[in-house]
Amino acid sequence: MALFLSRFENKVDKKGRVSVPASFRSALGDQLHKGLVLFCSNQHACLEGFDWARMDEIGERLDQFDMFSEDQDDLATTVFGESVQLICDGDGRITLPTDLMEAVHISDKAVFVGLGRKFQIWSPELFERRRTQARDNVTDRKLTVPRAERGSHDA
Amino acid sequence: MALFLSRFENKVDKKGRVSVPASFRSALGDQLHKGLVLFCSNQHACLEGFDWARMDEIGERLDQFDMFSEDQDDLATTVFGESVQLICDGDGRITLPTDLMEAVHISDKAVFVGLGRKFQIWSPELFERRRTQARDNVTDRKLTVPRAERGSHDA
């Protein structure tokens, strides 16, 4: 499955187009033609991006909730209801919907941040803040990558 | 899995290219084509390098967190967001990104230090300092290599 790495700051032109980093595109492999799925993060002022395979998996995981549970509905509504599918054009660009851009304060520059299975899109200013915050959390709370195989770890 | 050993001082040309030591390359084996993953160390003024399999594994492990957990995001942002994937060219060289070079004060020479599962890249001057410091720590504190099987020692 796709693995998204490192950071890229790309320009957003006046039509709202941004180049998806080439390495992200190649990470998608043959999933590329299905495009990306974007939605507003619930935690941060940024967009979250996934490939289709991952969206499928999110569906699976939500299925583990009790059917008709409120939680499932809430999550499904924010994740699936709010998400958009964007196809790359011939030059590897996507056009960011204006409402999403406004929601996360992106105007003329966008930072793509690889987070492994997913990636995020930030305004450069907000990401700088987020970057130090994440780093501080990791050191303060001594977070480490969990060992293989154990059950889910959460805060 | 790859084992990185010993030290090599190689030149960095004006394009930012360095030869990856041949022994490191052969340690990578068939992982070579996927390249190396580099990022700034949190402890020292140096770069840390892993093979791709290792990165994949970290992605795998982070997957065990609940989706959208804060901890997962913090870790992923610092681990994946800060790292870069570098592919060796036909002559076994990588081009170091300028921002990484500046961060660890590498200009025209780079020292590759094998550390077993990972390796580090230093500027020759800083490494000399680090070398004596590490040696002193080991003798002062009588450090030894721990036995097998116990808990994971990870970044």
Place this chain on the structure above:
DNA sequence: AATAATCCCATGATATCCCATATATACCCA
């Protein structure tokens, strides 16, 4: 027809490929 979305091509910058050379190490044969 007016507006927006998509496609297509041009450009500059950067990174990648390819070949030439130097240097060191391993190898071979007398």
Place this chain on the structure above:
DNA sequence: TGGGTATATATGGGATATCATGGGATTATT
């Protein structure tokens, strides 16, 4: 053992391809 040759590795430079980006043309949309 010694001398010489072959192989691998490191390094330099120029040609080539890729990528990000801008602008215009073309097609949908209503």
